[in-house]
Amino acid sequence: MIRALWFMAKVAVVIAIAIWLAERPGTLTVEWQGFVVNTSFAMAVLVTVVALGAAAILYRLYRIIRYAPSNLAGYSRARRREKGYHALTQGLVAVAAGDPQTARRMARKADELLHDPPLTMLLSAQAAQLTGDERGAKEYFTAMLDQPETAFLGLRGLLMMAIKNGDKVEALNLARRAQKLQPATPWVLTTLYDLEARAGEWAAAERTLQAAVRAGAVPAEDARQHRAALLLERSFDAERHGRADSALYHAQTAFELVPTFAPAAARYARLLHLAGKTRKATRVVEKAWKLQPHPELADAYRQLLERYDAATRLKTFENLTRLSQGNVEGHVALARAAMDAQTWSEARAHLTRALELQPAPRIYRLLAELERAEHGNEEAASAWLAKAADAPADPAWTCRPCGAVSHDWAGLCGNCGAFDTLEWKTPQVAVHAVADGAAALPAPVEAARA
Numbered sequence: 315m316i317r318a319l320w321f322m323a324k325v326a327v328v329i330a331i332a333i334w335l336a337e338r339p340g341t342l343t344v345e346w347q348g349f350v351v352n353t354s355f356a357m358a359v360l361v362t363v364v365a366l367g368a369a370a371i372l373y374r375l376y377r378i379i380r381y382a383p384s385n386l387a388g389y390s391r392a393r394r395r396e397k398g399y400h401a402l403t404q405g406l407v408a409v410a411a412g413d414p415q416t417a418r419r420m421a422r423k424a425d426e427l428l429h430d431p432p433l434t435m436l437l438s439a440q441a442a443q444l445t446g447d448e449r450g451a452k453e454y455f456t457a458m459l460d461q462p463e464t465a466f467l468g469l470r471g472l473l474m475m476a477i478k479n480g481d482k483v484e485a486l487n488l489a490r491r492a493q494k495l496q497p498a499t500p501w502v503l504t505t506l507y508d509l510e511a512r513a514g515e516w517a518a519a520e521r522t523l524q525a526a527v528r529a530g531a532v533p534a535e536d537a538r539q540h541r542a543a544l545l546l547e548r549s550f551d552a553e554r555h556g557r558a559d560s561a562l563y564h565a566q567t568a569f570e571l572v573p574t575f576a577p578a579a580a581r582y583a584r585l586l587h588l589a590g591k592t593r594k595a596t597r598v599v600e601k602a603w604k605l606q607p608h609p610e611l612a613d614a615y616r617q618l619l620e621r622y623d624a625a626t627r628l629k630t631f632e633n634l635t636r637l638s639q640g641n642v643e644g645h646v647a648l649a650r651a652a653m654d655a656q657t658w659s660e661a662r663a664h665l666t667r668a669l670e671l672q673p674a675p676r677i678y679r680l681l682a683e684l685e686r687a688e689h690g691n692e693e694a695a696s697a698w699l700a701k702a703a704d705a706p707a708d709p710a711w712t713c714r715p716c717g718a719v720s721h722d723w724a725g726l727c728g729n730c731g732a733f734d735t736l737e738w739k740t741p742q743v744a745v746h747a748v749a750d751g752a753a754a755l756p757a758p759v760e761a762a763r764a
Contacts, residue, residue, distance in 0.1 A: 635648055
């Protein structure tokens, strides 16, 4: 509509000019080199307009002829580039579909058409990986490091290969290089944190974890638990190196971060006890027990009461278990204290109640021990032990990813090497943890967990 109106306006202007010239007739005389030309003014204007139009057409033809070779070359380049990008797209689709033959063919075609290594090297590397050519893929990824625009992608490819091959040292070095190039990339931070934790570089892992929280890569609540685990490992490390004050400080910080984390509370209490602060240690265990009773807290409490006689320990345990009544751990702790005090009937009552709440091998074993201690009845003890063999497994520190069981908490799973994955629960399948050296590296989480 606008174009039509604009065309009608131009026609109206031309008609108006023509009418204006027709209403004002006149003559135009041109004398040049002895020639005299007489014509009307309107005719002179018409001739001038036609001459200018012809000149414009001739100039346009000149430019077409003059620049035809370069225009044809530009058109050819554009066509090649279009075909190259189409081949690149098809190659990436083939990679996603797991079609190695098409991926390699399209990678070669894109490279021939585009002549742009930064664009095609990633596709060539991924195509090589699909065909199992790890050496070729590594060469492509390494070549990408020389180009600023592809260096990060090259590092990512090499990092994935190092993790897949279980090369912990190389993976950690590459993750740190990637973090320098892209400091706030979520998957880089989570991968670097995981690798540093697996390498036992607790302080570095703690710094990386805090950076991951700032980048939104790790939820703040999850980070609290991870940091508490890191601090607890730092506490163990400091104690091994004779730094008692540092060991106590890290254990205290871990406990304050997550008061329900039983290993942190138990360790903090034990270190306070070693430092001569037994009363404070007792308050720590009592606070943690009130929040979440746990066998490690009962064991720590028992150590704090070593200097007292059995009857006093039993009475003190009664005060502890009142903080969280009706819990199976409270009945087990009281039963053990009652057995130490040789108050057999009370021990039996608590074990019976514990069985009602959670039948477990450890309770049957305590009943067998009670039969031997009170009556010397091996037959009755054997009957309880037979029931223990058929009962569901005792709660234990169980790795979430691999299901490996450990009787003591540790930051690293001894079976798969994952960090902070042990949780206190009844294992479904008894997979016992192996030496840490046998652990494999996991693939890093894309963001998210790129």
